[in-house]
Amino acid sequence: MKPVTLKQIAEELNISVTTVSKALKDYPDVSLKTKGRVKELAATLNYKPNSFAVNLRTKESKTIGLIIPVIVHHFFANVIKGILSQAEKKGYLVIILQSNESYELEKKQIDLLLRKGVDGIIISLANDTVNYEHLNEVIARDKSLIMFDKIAKTVNCSKVIINDRLAAYKATQHLIDTGCKKIAHFRGSLLPQNSIDRFLGYRKALEDNNIPYDPSIVYICECADKSFKEGEQNAIKLLEEHNDVDGIFINTDLVAIGAMSALQNAGVRIPEDISIVGFSNWFMSSVISPKLTTIDQPGFLMGKTAFKQLYKEMKTQKKNKPVKYKQIELGTELINRESTR
Amino acid sequence: MKPVTLKQIAEELNISVTTVSKALKDYPDVSLKTKGRVKELAATLNYKPNSFAVNLRTKESKTIGLIIPVIVHHFFANVIKGILSQAEKKGYLVIILQSNESYELEKKQIDLLLRKGVDGIIISLANDTVNYEHLNEVIARDKSLIMFDKIAKTVNCSKVIINDRLAAYKATQHLIDTGCKKIAHFRGSLLPQNSIDRFLGYRKALEDNNIPYDPSIVYICECADKSFKEGEQNAIKLLEEHNDVDGIFINTDLVAIGAMSALQNAGVRIPEDISIVGFSNWFMSSVISPKLTTIDQPGFLMGKTAFKQLYKEMKTQKKNKPVKYKQIELGTELINRESTR
DNA sequence: CTGAAAGCGCTTACAG
DNA sequence: CTGAAAGCGCTTACAG
Numbered sequence: 001m002k003p004v005t006l007k008q009i010a011e012e013l014n015i016s017v018t019t020v021s022k023a024l025k026d027y028p029d030v031s032l033k034t035k036g037r038v039k040e041l042a043a044t045l046n047y048k049p050n051s052f053a054v055n056l057r058t059k060e061s062k063t064i065g066l067i068i069p070v071i072v073h074h075f076f077a078n079v080i081k082g083i084l085s086q087a088e089k090k091g092y093l094v095i096i097l098q099s100n101e102s103y104e105l106e107k108k109q110i111d112l113l114l115r116k117g118v119d120g121i122i123i124s125l126a127n128d129t130v131n132y133e134h135l136n137e138v139i140a141r142d143k144s145l146i147m148f149d150k151i152a153k154t155v156n157c158s159k160v161i162i163n164d165r166l167a168a169y170k171a172t173q174h175l176i177d178t179g180c181k182k183i184a185h186f187r188g189s190l191l192p193q194n195s196i197d198r199f200l201g202y203r204k205a206l207e208d209n210n211i212p213y214d215p216s217i218v219y220i221c222e223c224a225d226k227s228f229k230e231g232e233q234n235a236i237k238l239l240e241e242h243n244d245v246d247g248i249f250i251n252t253d254l255v256a257i258g259a260m261s262a263l264q265n266a267g268v269r270i271p272e273d274i275s276i277v278g279f280s281n282w283f284m285s286s287v288i289s290p291k292l293t294t295i296d297q298p299g300f301l302m303g304k305t306a307f308k309q310l311y312k313e314m315k316t317q318k319k320n321k322p323v324k325y326k327q328i329e330l331g332t333e334l335i336n337r338e339s340t341r
Numbered sequence: 342m343k344p345v346t347l348k349q350i351a352e353e354l355n356i357s358v359t360t361v362s363k364a365l366k367d368y369p370d371v372s373l374k375t376k377g378r379v380k381e382l383a384a385t386l387n388y389k390p391n392s393f394a395v396n397l398r399t400k401e402s403k404t405i406g407l408i409i410p411v412i413v414h415h416f417f418a419n420v421i422k423g424i425l426s427q428a429e430k431k432g433y434l435v436i437i438l439q440s441n442e443s444y445e446l447e448k449k450q451i452d453l454l455l456r457k458g459v460d461g462i463i464i465s466l467a468n469d470t471v472n473y474e475h476l477n478e479v480i481a482r483d484k485s486l487i488m489f490d491k492i493a494k495t496v497n498c499s500k501v502i503i504n505d506r507l508a509a510y511k512a513t514q515h516l517i518d519t520g521c522k523k524i525a526h527f528r529g530s531l532l533p534q535n536s537i538d539r540f541l542g543y544r545k546a547l548e549d550n551n552i553p554y555d556p557s558i559v560y561i562c563e564c565a566d567k568s569f570k571e572g573e574q575n576a577i578k579l580l581e582e583h584n585d586v587d588g589i590f591i592n593t594d595l596v597a598i599g600a601m602s603a604l605q606n607a608g609v610r611i612p613e614d615i616s617i618v619g620f621s622n623w624f625m626s627s628v629i630s631p632k633l634t635t636i637d638q639p640g641f642l643m644g645k646t647a648f649k650q651l652y653k654e655m656k657t658q659k660k661n662k663p664v665k666y667k668q669i670e671l672g673t674e675l676i677n678r679e680s681t682r
Numbered sequence: 683c684t685g686a687a688a689g690c691g692c693t694t695a696c697a698g
Numbered sequence: 699c700t701g702a703a704a705g706c707g708c709t710t711a712c713a714g
Contacts, residue, residue: 001481005691016701021693031699046478048456052396053691056706061393063436063457071422072624077413084412084439093436093457095404098425115389116404116434137387140342228628257628283413284625287569287598346707357685362709372683394707397690 004047013037024049055117060318063093064310065113067123069101069150070224074253074282075299076124079148082303083122090311092119101224103128110134120144120310125152127189127222144313144323148306150192158313158325160306164194167295167332168201171249171277174293174334176209178341180247180275184217186234186259188251195223195251198279202249217242221255231258239266246274247340253278253285253294260292260339276339290338298330305330345386354378365390396458401659404434405651406454408464410442410491411565415594415623416640417465420489423644424463431652433460442565444469451475461485461651466493468530468563485654485664489647491533499654499666501647505535508636508673509542512590512618515634515675517550519682521588521616525558527575527600529592536564536592539620543590558583562596572599580607587615588681594619594626594635601633601680617680631679639671646671 006024010017015034023030023038024047041047055061066083068076080096087094095118099106106126113121114137121138125147135155138145148160175183185202188195199218206213219238221230231254238245250256256278260270268274270290278285278294285292305328316323347365351358356375364371364379365388382388396402407424409417421437428435436459440447447467454462455478462479466488476496479486489501516524526543529536540559547554560579562571572591576599579586591597597619601611609615611631619626619635626633646669657664 001483003482003691007691017692018694018701018703019699022700025693029699034699048452050397050691051456051458052393052400052402053706054693055393056391056397056691056708057693059393059706071425072415072418074413077418080437081412081439084437088438093438093453095434096421096425096437097429097434098422111389112434115392117392141344142342228624261628283569284628287602287625287629289630344707348707358708359685359687359710360683363684366709370683375683391707394690395709397692397707398709400690 003050004045005050009038009041009045009047013041060119061117062091063095063116063118064307065095065097065109065116065118065121067097067099067106067109067113067121069099069124069126071096071098074284075149075280075297078299079124079303079306082300082305083307084303085300086304086307086311090307092307092311099126101127101222103131107134110138114138114141114143118143120146120314122146122148122306122310124148125150125192127192127224130191142317144310144317146306146310146313148302150194153193156325158309158327160302160309160328160330161194162297162302162330162332164197165201165204167279167297168198168249169205170201170332170334171279171295172202172205173209174336174340175247175249175275175277176205176211178271178275181211182214182217182242182245183211183247183249184219184238184242184245186219186221186231186248186250186255188223189220198251217245221251223252223255227252227254228258228261231255231260232262235259235262236266239263239268247276248274249277251279253280253282253292256292256294256339257284257288260288260290270339271341275341278339281335286337293337293340294335296333296335298332301330344391345388346391350379350382350386350388354382401460402458403432404436404457404459405648406436406438406450406457406459406462408438408440408447408450408454408462410440410465410467412437412439415625416490416621416638419640420465420644420647423641423646424648425644426641427645427648427652431648433648433652440467442468442563444472448475451479455479455482455484459484461487461655463487463489463647463651465489466491466533468533468565471532483658485651485658487647487651487654489643491535494534497666499650500668501643501650501671502535502668503638503643503671503673505538506542506545508620508638509539509590510546511542511673511675512620512636513543513546514550515677515681516588516590516616516618517546517552519612519616522552523555523558523583523586524552524588524590525560525579525583525586527560527562527572527589527591527596529564530561539592558586562592564593564596568593568595569599569602572596572601573603576600576603577607580604580609588617589615590618592620594621594623594633597633597635597680598625598629601629601631611680612682616682619680622676627678634678634681635676637674637676639673642671
């Protein structure tokens, strides 16, 4: 079945393509009678405008791109849900790509989206990303860009984040408040801003409580596809190297769950022997045993907020007005459950 | 910054737009020298073809649509990952939409994708969906369509599924083999084919083992956003109404995990008092306690397979050759863990 | 080997 | 109130 075009409708009604186009878009300078005839026939023929042609004319696609590091991931899935919920309201479609924590892939995905002609891009950076040229290209091409969660401070665009430092501080303070004396940290990889900030929050809490900072009990995990395993491995290593640790603040829930699993297998009681605080509040953290104390990170809201900001900027951009970049910080909350005393 | 066009390149080199276009696409009838000059300048100017114009000319967008019932969902997240991995290889982008288990929304999403001009659609149906007109419209408009997991048998297109009936049979048989005498079933909603098939597999296993089928111990859950809660509620109800049940086969892991949680809170020992088998093998099923025995459902492979089939059909369609629809069945496996004896 | 020309299906400034 | 015309940026059949 060949798609119906304006031309066909025009011919059938013996009027011009111009008038058909205007009638369908409710231009005020078309008679009601004509509008009626056009709309009726369009409905009968199930006319759908050719979006390729519309895009070419209007220079927008009502489509945005979203790049996230990992798809199978509770937090990012919630972000996607938030973005889609908002995009739907505004009539935007979303192309989703996964960078798989790789800078090279991320660069390629950005290029694909720019070639596609999306109106804007929302991105959470890969662990690997140190060079921001690809992001600056987005801006140079007058496409709106929003970064969330894993951001680059120096890129000139709006950002939606939480206060990772403060949240990590709260997590560590909670361990201290509940009696932990020697607190380890399983941190994320070295580059991402949020893993740096969480580490800094941890160290600041120790400092403020006069607990000496000991770099040998800070373990690193990449947190890509193998978070659970990294948690297990780090926990085993920790047990061998520092069996006097009585609390761990862990960068991500999934790593924390891996760590708990390994600790329990090794006969360590949680929280009696070692207390654990995770980060992100994955759903499964509330159903494992013991239930994981963690920091709630508002994924859905983050997605919603990111799209709203993007939408605002796309509209402003379109009117050729100057865009004011914002850094939006969302609140976090410590969820006190059973893995801490 | 205004996008670079073929025309600009042509003017700068004093050649025609035609030649520039051909040179960039490596047509054999352009001299090597010209090709060199064109490609060099294109690279310098960072030329990206305007995809709106390309789409309009070629009548394809190298974009497909994906509609899934729920985003925050381990199985579907894996399917997405599988589809994206394959789409990337073939140079396709993927627009993702969530039907939220609603027929009305699903219809709307299909319409959006058709208006967008995607080359094909992959879909897993909403629980609600009984009318298939919107799907037939996709086919009528010569767009390729693949259904996976939650399919409609009567729609004339390719399908990627598992043998839900057989898998459910295996699950139930396992409960019987490990000593369960009275086995309840928490099924999915009434409409979806796979929830029907799982129910039928359950009943057939009872029948083959001469265990009477008792409809009063079959409970229903919608399995949308509130799966965990439904599992809890059904478990509590079951305990009140039939405290002699010693095994439950549950339609989805997340419901099973909810049920286990409620049962444990009520002092029921798993698997000593009641054995549980889930369905789908969510990651969290392997980290809860006791670890859930379940059916592994190959989400990633399903996504990969769905895209491969779609790609094949899009290519065939483009050549105006007849497309042969296939029903592809992927294997499942019982993962025997700790929630059964 | 190169290029003029048509056309994909729309939108919109302009004329009447 | 209606419509002729230009043009968005490409691709490709055709002529030379």
